[in-house]
Amino acid sequence: MTDRASLQAVLRHDRLLILGGLAVLTLLAWGYMATMAVRMSDAPTGMLAPTWGVSDFFFAFGMWSVMMMGMMLPSASPMILTFAGICRQRDAGTPVMHTALFVSGYLLVWVGYSAGGALLQWAFHALALLTPMGASTSPLLAGGLLIIAGIFQWTPLKDACLTGCRTPMGFLMAEWQPGGRGALMMGLRHGWNCVLCCWATMMLMFVLGVMNLLWMAVLTAFCLIEKIAPAGDRVGRTAGALLVGWGVWLITSGML
Template identity: 45%
Template sequence: MRPGPTGRDYRQALISLCLLAGLGWALIFWSLSNMSSPLVALTMPADSFWSVREIVAVWLMWAVMMGAMMLPSALPILAVHRKIARHRDPATPGASRWFVAGYLMGWALFSAAAAAAQWGLQQAGILSHMLRLESPAVSAAILIFAGAFQFTSLKTACLNKCRTPMGFILTEWRPGRSGAFRMGISHGKYCIGCCWALMLVLFVGGVMNLTVIAVLTTIVLAEKVLPRGDITARIGGLVLILWGLALII
């Protein structure tokens, strides 16, 4: 097995991800600070009869938010990919950029599903204009479901893939730009499988709630990079279940 990524790899990966994630967070801050802007208004349609512009705006909002939330936890896998690509695929400059592009493509596809969920909840009349669930029963169900998912074998399997970047790179390696792009999509698939239920909690706390966004980002990061992220995941699951039960009570 090749040695792990060097400090230089981590620094370069960190700079790259900070720029991308920083852009995403800047857009989130701007949106929350300019709620009266016509552009922001497009992401919060007044009814369920969405125009094409509103569909695109809602999808972009979710895509930007997912990128900002997930990129920090992608630092280990990007650093490893840069290290391995430099040795195994020196003829493909910038391969890691294509890896990140594939990773973000996966979350962009998930964002389409999230936008559809937003429309469905709005169609049901249980989503406020600030994109927060107004039904305690539905909120409790989502919290308990998301909490229970943290204890499932699917969660564990996907989390293990996210927590072992070297193993993923060595077993899933593909050369060239298209290969790096497909690897990014593949890793994004595991990341989505690990975190999709947690993202549902955004509807409970409020999709436009910065505190909720920041807390979920921290949980995802802790699960993937802390020494015992599996325990962190289960603790988070227990908290969500208790929160859901409290809403019922």
């Protein structure tokens, strides 16, 4: 077997191992969210107290963290696999540990975002703007979130961050740092880029329900299409226009 063939065989092995790990994490996250959704739908007032305490915040924080992992890992997979391939060729030894550090850095940023999401849910809950399943009860709130998310799809910041997600090789070549610390730092950097790209889209969970599994699946598919489809950027801008129209309709209809 030639050296090139040997490298390709090793890369395939790494890719399968990493894909398997990502699939397990994603399935565990979705399984947890499905269990929580069923339990909350069966409870008359949900699983959160009418007046939140510290324990309710941490419950929501954990729920958001798992939800972000399940929703964002699929669209991050091309970047993660590209990182693993480059790591195998640049750094000696197996790239699996460095890839685990990269993924940990990526998810750590989304955990920070989840803390913000839980705080917002706490505030909306205190103002009686959410149902027990986390859906907006206010056309003004729902419409406002839709309009913000729609407008953001057309901003230069969105375009720049999405370009980073859509071109894994270019992103990694520009950000490459060797070793385990470098892997963690690159994961953090990619996580930050991804949060800047998708923060407004994830806020749409408050429109139809934080625990709405169908809504979660739609947004997960949308993020995946944006990042990997040939015309994903155009799909995103088209969706932005539709979101603005939906938001305007909700607000105006709520005022009638």
